[in-house]
Amino acid sequence: MKTWQLGIIGHPLGHTYSPQMHEWAIRHYKWKGSYATKAIAPENFDKEIKMMKEKGTWHGFNVTIPYKERIIPYLDAIDDAAARIGAVNTVLRLADGGWKGFNTDAEGFVAPIHERLKGMHNALMVGAGGAARAVLAGLARHAPHIRLYIKNRTKERAKKLTITMAVAGLPIQTALLDDSPISRFDLIINTTQVGMGAYKDQTPLPRLADLVHANSFVYDLIYNPEETLLLQQARQLGCPFSNGLPMLVEQGSQAFNIWTGRPFPPEIIPDLFEKRTGENS
Ligand SMILES: NC(=O)c1ccc[n+]([C@@H]2O[C@H](COP(=O)([O-])OP(=O)(O)OC[C@H]3O[C@@H](n4cnc5c(N)ncnc54)[C@H](OP(=O)(O)O)[C@@H]3O)[C@@H](O)[C@H]2O)c1
Structure with missing residues (x-):
């Protein structure tokens, strides 16, 4: 055996x-x-x-x-x-x-939202680390029509992410989001640790209400805790949401x-x- x-x-x-x-x-x-x-x-x-x-x-x-x-x-x-x-x-x-x-991670990220992606036009992703790379690649493969905005604590890292992914030939349009919201997004993705562990009482997007419409899907890659502050806010706003499980x-x-x-x-x-x-x- x-x-x-x-x-x-x-x-x-x-x-x-x-x-x-x-x-x-x-x-x-x-x-x-x-x-x-x-x-x-x-x-x-x-x-x-x-x-x-x-x-x-x-x-x-x-x-x-x-x-x-x-x-x-x-x-x-x-x-x-x-x-x-x-x-x-x-x-x-x-x-x-x-x-x-x-x-x-890339295919794992897409699996739960695959059907929803067809009707989406733009997305906001917070974070620019390893998980963010996988999210970007998953979207490029399954929803290249989506324009992806990226917001990260370290702006340089977000910029580097968009450049390296473009060099890798991933067919998706990306843009950096500065601190003022410019739009409402069909999909909001948290790829940072903000919401778990030492950051469990924090949200990466304190002004979520300004960024969503009634059908925006809020996707937090964190699964422990089961419902982060970000997802609690999504629930209050009536948006569909998923954790990372x-x-x-x-x-x-x-x-x-x-x-x-x-x-x-x-x-x-x-x-x-x-x-x-x-x-x-
Ligand atoms: N559900 C799943 O299957 C799954 C799979 C993969 C990852 N994840 C989750 O995704 C998260 C990130 O994983 P990773 O591998 O991408 O980590 P990573 O490579 O270390 O990247 C972490 C990202 O979070 C940001 N960040 C960390 N602490 C922050 C803070 N206090 N304030 C603002 N931003 C902060 C970092 O920003 P800087 O660039 O400024 O440092 C970076 O963008 C973790 O919570 C992990 O559990 C879940």
């Missing part, structure tokens, strides 16, 4: 539901194994990653905040889509001990398939999906 050693690296890791999902799936298939969490402090990242690679204990692992870009120099191969996105959330250990990187399940299922050759068993998904969207959706 196959024994799977899987895991996740990031910092911090207290919010993640990935171990529950992957361990359910391992048990469902009646395999042995586990999905471990390894929190790595930023100052130890390079040393720890080199040690992990030498030991070669894990068959595969996920990469989360803040390392989706920082892991790339340690890979021996990278899937084309992940290379274009410039962020990796899934690593597979190859037969020779080398590491291959993939990105399952459906995305988590979809990206996790695709990662599990990369490692084991099987997707998540559908039986585990309804439980997780119960929490996925708000009453307005």
